[in-house]
Amino acid sequence: MKIVSRMIFAQIMKNSLFVLLTLVALFAFFDLIGQSGNIGTSYSMGQAFLLTALILPTRCYEVLPIAVMLGSIFTLSRLASTSQFTVLRVSGIGPWRFCGMLLMPGIVLVICAYLLGNLVAPPAQRLAKEFKLDISGSAFTGKELDSGIWVRDVQRNEAGEPKKISFVNVQ
Structure with missing residues (x-):
């Protein structure tokens, strides 16, 4: 059971991280495109990249629940499509035990979201606002x-x- 739990934990974490990085990269690109009107007039391209980098922790916090959901669905659908889920059920893993296996990556990701949302994102957002005010001179x-x-x-x-x-x- 420990091997199966570790496999499901690792797959959910890996797939959720992949989806998170993809979504954050997409939103960072949109943020950079949104600043394109100010590049060259208010601030330089390097400052735009720095401003976008300071916004990334907030974007991660906003997108994390969606990334976890999509990563989990992808992991479970892969288990079902390769009949691994059926083999696990036949081998004696009941629905409640399987829910317990899914609970562990959920708890770890909730703790990560809490730490990101309370320790990392607010100071980065404040720095981004101060930096934008400094470069705009407002x-x-x-x-x-x-x-x-x-x-x-x-x-x-x-x-x-x-x-x-x-x-x-x-x-």
């Missing part, structure tokens, strides 16, 4: 959020360089 960013409007206040020295940057939340 001192104001207003988003209608539940928490109000966030305004960026830039105090400059005599040479025109930013001396102090602070963010103010206006309710």
Whole structure:
């Protein structure tokens, strides 16, 4: 049973990772295309790549559930198409035991999604916003959020360089 559990775990993880990388690459390409109007006027191509790279953890977090679902479906359909699923059922693995085997990669991927969504994506998203404000030279960013409007206040020295940057939340 341990061998079968490890095989299913490895196949689901491998296929989910492949789907995740494919979807993230597709969304990164779309993000880069979306910035094409600003390349050359507001910022360079290298800055556009850096901005897209800073958005990638958020994209991974958004796409991870879909990637896990598609990777799991692909894995289970391959087991069914090669009759391995039938052999497992005939060998004595019941539906509840098979659900237990599927639960392990699910728990690992939920923990990965939690860590990605709470530890990696928010700082990267904040850095992306700050970087975009720095390269655009804008001192104001207003988003209608539940928490109000966030305004960026830039105090400059005599040479025109930013001396102090602070963010103010206006309710």
